[in-house]
Amino acid sequence: MSLLVIGSVAFDALETPFGKTDKILGGAGMFIALAASNFVKPINLVSVVGGDFLQSDIAMMQEHGVNTEGLQIKENEKSFFWKGRYFNDMNSRETLVTELNVLGDFDPIIPESYQDCSYLMLGNLAPQVQKQVIERLKNRPKLVVMDTMNFWMNIALDDLMQTIALVDVLSINDEEARQLAGDYSLRKAAKKIMAMGPKFLIIKKGEHGALLFHEEQVFFAPALPLEEVFDPTGAGDTFAGGFIGYLAKTDDYSFENMKRAVIHGSALASFCVEKFGPERIINLTETEVQERVQQFVNLASFEI
């Protein structure tokens, strides 16, 4: 089924204990689109870049089935840029540079050909921009999934609450869930957050897996214990892309199928961290994805 993705397409510069990069391809929208492309095509992307963006990166995304009709190119401006450094445990990082550039006044224009999408993934962006996308669609998609982060809780909580009220699935990490709900218990926090609007809540816990909540049900998806986490950048976005891509492919958003989608998202994310930026998820085969999903089955299965 048709999938619309909005999110940043940008440059990242990264420092990890394993090395550093100059400006490489980054952005939530890019990670989401490439991850989703393992399951469904085309991915209709809405985003914005500057004149400094590489035509080769656009071509690469197109080769992966990403429709870039909705990718605005502002020739006289610069692309969004983030530079960060990860500490030894890879669970904490510091931001060294953030240049909003074209994202500062991003007006998300939806091409006519993108209307009537069935699945909408709102990648991490200013919540009022995410809301605009919902409002600009003539028909509400079957399922709206939203990713966000604590940054917006700190500076745009009212906007964030308005947008959260409009979506079906919210995806945030554990600390963000605690902050948003004002409750340390994730079980209690989940109840409070679902009362804000979303019928489903995904709480991402990084190396500790992810929780999926719906009404009184809860599902715990493990994370694959990896020999090495090389670069965690984009892992959460890749998770979201695998999740929405699997749902769009199967066109089934029952709780049972959402569990499968969480596992597929987790599998994609486990690839993402193996190399810098999107390098690993650009070069994935269907067999590799299936084998990785099977590793999750082996990891989590038991019979009582």
Add this chain to the structure above:
Amino acid sequence: MSLLVIGSVAFDALETPFGKTDKILGGAGMFIALAASNFVKPINLVSVVGGDFLQSDIAMMQEHGVNTEGLQIKENEKSFFWKGRYFNDMNSRETLVTELNVLGDFDPIIPESYQDCSYLMLGNLAPQVQKQVIERLKNRPKLVVMDTMNFWMNIALDDLMQTIALVDVLSINDEEARQLAGDYSLRKAAKKIMAMGPKFLIIKKGEHGALLFHEEQVFFAPALPLEEVFDPTGAGDTFAGGFIGYLAKTDDYSFENMKRAVIHGSALASFCVEKFGPERIINLTETEVQERVQQFVNLASFEI
């Protein structure tokens, strides 16, 4: 099958965000024995208490199927005492008082009736004491499980390494695994630790579940997301008790059955944290345990 448990039987005084206690029943050996009693009886306990210990607590343990023939009572000494305070997140705590008392020169005497045990659980204690227990058994048990903590890594590493080399299953938490192996990656740490002797390694991650490693296999058991963690004291020991109790009952230490044992241990631990000390696990019915295990099945199961 016959089960021998060694570990402290003691007094704890606790402060949590939910309240505080005076001296209440505590100790790794006590938590292990009571948890295991849900699956197998008798539990042959080796431990030591002082003259201040309560006869009513001994009677309670006996009513739960704990054989206290190996519980030394030193009338003129005092029981081991630990006082601690948990912080708001319940994941960190500070020790306020530690009085070794009778544990200071504990000589673990194995009653003749305890010989020929099939399953041995070495609760957290000085590693040279744990080693003495193995040496004093005329026949090696089928399976030796050892729990320990970072305290012994810091002050008795040589003893610890000698004891670890003798056991089949080691149970430690994630930070301890990283410290013991000198590797942040749990997957790599697990390999290094299994090279020290144990064929199986359990890495406990508290609210994030537990990992079971064996050769190239790995199993991830979730933790039940709870509305409230009231008091985490003894949760790791209760996990170990449920684990060894289930193995002793089923007399099967294949990897597949160890997975079930990890789930049963996790289920017992999820009860433990609901009330102060052993209060909740003292009053558990078989139906409650089965229902809780089923919650773990529901939590973790998915079909690809």
